[in-house]
Amino acid sequence: MQGLMQDWPLLVHTVLDHARTYHGDREIVSRTVEGPIHRYTYTDLDARSRKLASAMAKRGLKLGDVVGTMAWNGYRHMEIWYGLMSLGSVVHTLNPRLFAEQLVYIINHAEDQLIFVDLTFVPVLEAIQDKLPAVRGYVIMTDREHMPETSLRNPICYEDLIDEGDHMEWPRFDENTACGMCYTSGTTGNPKGVVYSHRSNVLHSLMTVAGDALAIDNRQTIMPVVPMFHANAWSMTFSCPMSGAKMVMPGGKMDGESIYELLDTEKVYMTAAVPTVWLMLLQYLESTGKKLPHLTRVVIGGSACPPSMIEAFERDYDVEVVHAWGMTEMSPLGSLGVLRGGMENRSEAEQFAAKCKQGRPPYGVEMKITDDDGNEMPRDGESFGHLLVRGPCISQSYLKGEGGRIVDDGNWFDTGDVSTLDADGFMQITDRSKDVIKSGGEWISSIDLENIAVGHPEVAEAAVIGVEHPKWDERPLLVIVRRDGSQVSGEEILAFMDGKIAKWWMPDDVAFVDEIPHTATGKIQKLTLREQFKGHRLPTA
Numbered sequence: 201m202q203g204l205m206q207d208w209p210l211l212v213h214t215v216l217d218h219a220r221t222y223h224g225d226r227e228i229v230s231r232t233v234e235g236p237i238h239r240y241t242y243t244d245l246d247a248r249s250r251k252l253a254s255a256m257a258k259r260g261l262k263l264g265d266v267v268g269t270m271a272w273n274g275y276r277h278m279e280i281w282y283g284l285m286s287l288g289s290v291v292h293t294l295n296p297r298l299f300a301e302q303l304v305y306i307i308n309h310a311e312d313q314l315i316f317v318d319l320t321f322v323p324v325l326e327a328i329q330d331k332l333p334a335v336r337g338y339v340i341m342t343d344r345e346h347m348p349e350t351s352l353r354n355p356i357c358y359e360d361l362i363d364e365g366d367h368m369e370w371p372r373f374d375e376n377t378a379c380g381m382c383y384t385s386g387t388t389g390n391p392k393g394v395v396y397s398h399r400s401n402v403l404h405s406l407m408t409v410a411g412d413a414l415a416i417d418n419r420q421t422i423m424p425v426v427p428m429f430h431a432n433a434w435s436m437t438f439s440c441p442m443s444g445a446k447m448v449m450p451g452g453k454m455d456g457e458s459i460y461e462l463l464d465t466e467k468v469y470m471t472a473a474v475p476t477v478w479l480m481l482l483q484y485l486e487s488t489g490k491k492l493p494h495l496t497r498v499v500i501g502g503s504a505c506p507p508s509m510i511e512a513f514e515r516d517y518d519v520e521v522v523h524a525w526g527m528t529e530m531s532p533l534g535s536l537g538v539l540r541g542g543m544e545n546r547s548e549a550e551q552f553a554a555k556c557k558q559g560r561p562p563y564g565v566e567m568k569i570t571d572d573d574g575n576e577m578p579r580d581g582e583s584f585g586h587l588l589v590r591g592p593c594i595s596q597s598y599l600k601g602e603g604g605r606i607v608d609d610g611n612w613f614d615t616g617d618v619s620t621l622d623a624d625g626f627m628q629i630t631d632r633s634k635d636v637i638k639s640g641g642e643w644i645s646s647i648d649l650e651n652i653a654v655g656h657p658e659v660a661e662a663a664v665i666g667v668e669h670p671k672w673d674e675r676p677l678l679v680i681v682r683r684d685g686s687q688v689s690g691e692e693i694l695a696f697m698d699g700k701i702a703k704w705w706m707p708d709d710v711a712f713v714d715e716i717p718h719t720a721t722g723k724i725q726k727l728t729l730r731e732q733f734k735g736h737r738l739p740t741a
């Protein structure tokens with residue numbers, strides 16, 4: 201027997217329809233590239249998204265056409281998402297921090313027809329446009345008054361485009377139609393295109409607004425600092441309108457002072473970003489003595505959140521930290537460190553240890569860990585293995601079949617991460633499988649060592665890499681950036697780490713550098729570090 205419910209396709213415009221109808225007066229506040237703070241409501245977002253879609257349809261944009269965006273988090277970027285996705289086009293977010301050659305490859309590979317660009321990034325595209333023959337034009341996301349002198353081919357002023365549009369009724373099509381695209385910055389080979397569907401974005405948003413996940417509701421004010429060009433701003437561009445939360449968009453200013461200003465003036469309840477952003481905010485708070493009276497929760501992910509950061513937020517500022525993990529291929533959220541009912545009766549140390557892990561999957565994400573031969577490993581919190589995931593918002597292949605088959609016969613996708621799973625369902629990442637240090641046949645977690653080292657008050661940033669060793673194959677080398685003015689020695693840092701880890705995990709050497717290289721999404725670039733320290737002679741070798 202078939203169920204007798206309606207066929208109501210999960211299209212992303214339904215999210216905005218709901219926001220307009222039931223939360224129409226809730227605000228979206230944006231720090232603009234032009235300078236001033238801009239405010240409007242979900243009703244305005246809906247109206248302008250329709251005008252934009254109508255203008256683009258008149259200019260010939262149709263179902264399946266790919267359009268690039270190189271933009272900060274802001275209201276115009278939201279309009280492009282909702283307007284063009286609802287029209288049936290595919291919005292391809294470009295990470296402006298990528299190298300020029302990578303951008304050229306990605307834009308050509310995705311076959312972007314048009315690129316919407318914030319004023320900040322006009323020079324980035326001017327420099328590469330000669331290598332982008334298929335791009336027909338560039339829409340500059342500003343008004344007439346602020347249009348720059350530009351060498352870009354066929355520049356169009358965004359506000360002129362809005363003026364060209366009328367009201368548009370959204371077309372209906374299959375919910376499995378593509379609506380978004382984001383390339384992963386994989387460490388080997390060319391970047392690969394992850395393609396989201398209307399269905400996967402709506403489902404992912406439903407999964408992540410839930411109480412044990414982001415727990416967003418219409419009374420809250422949410423500030424996604426994590427960029428829309430990095431994996432859907434962790435779903436908040438959909439889950440905020442879906443739940444009616446007020447949104448605060450920080451634009452291009454992510455330094456401690458600018459972030460603090462918005463948290464304070466807009467009374468932000470919850471915010472989310474990678475650890476480096478929070479490092480800047482914590483340093484700003486420390487140097488000014490300011491507090492965070494309105495902020496209740498901060499979601500931290502993208503790379504491992506050091507326990508010292510969780511402690512600082514919770515102890516010094518009374519802000520709950522939710523440690524989250526995910527991947528571009530997972531839409532992106534895969535797990536969140538929200539404690540289970542009953543855990544409040546455990547000791548503070550046990551609760552803290554659980555919060556430091558990357559957390560539990562929401563409904564819609566299945567997880568398991570396996571050994572090198574694919575055998576499932578126990579969920580005992582100790583055994584670590586390859587982390588595999590599956591679910592309706594997880595990639596089954598990359599654009600144009602690049603990279604071949606990426607799931608096994610059971611539809612499991614290998615995340616490339618190594619982790620433990622415990623009896624409470626908490627997952628803890630120990631490493632990227634390529635970064636784990638193989639010493640005498642055993643694995644050492646570089647993330648664990650980094651987390652402990654950054655807990656030292658004079659350490660600004662730490663990275664651990666495996667360096668060749670004649671007896672043990674590899675041994676850990678600790679690379680440190682000191683805090684400004686510090687002269688802390690390697691011995692002092694190792695003494696600080698002593699007793700916090702197994703003796704055989706202790707780094708064999710400490711090297712000091714002025715800067716640790718980062719990828720375009722803010723992760724430590726271990727490949728570059730390993731090249732930099734290739735041939736480094738350990739004192740134990």
Ligand code: AMP
Pocket residue numbers: 384385431500501502503504505523524525526527528529532558615616617629631632721
């Ligand atoms: P991306 O697709 O750029 O978001 O990168 C995904 C990768 O980032 C994951 O496979 C992890 O290696 C890493 N990652 C994300 N969140 C965390 C976290 N909370 N702790 C450790 N690694 C993380």
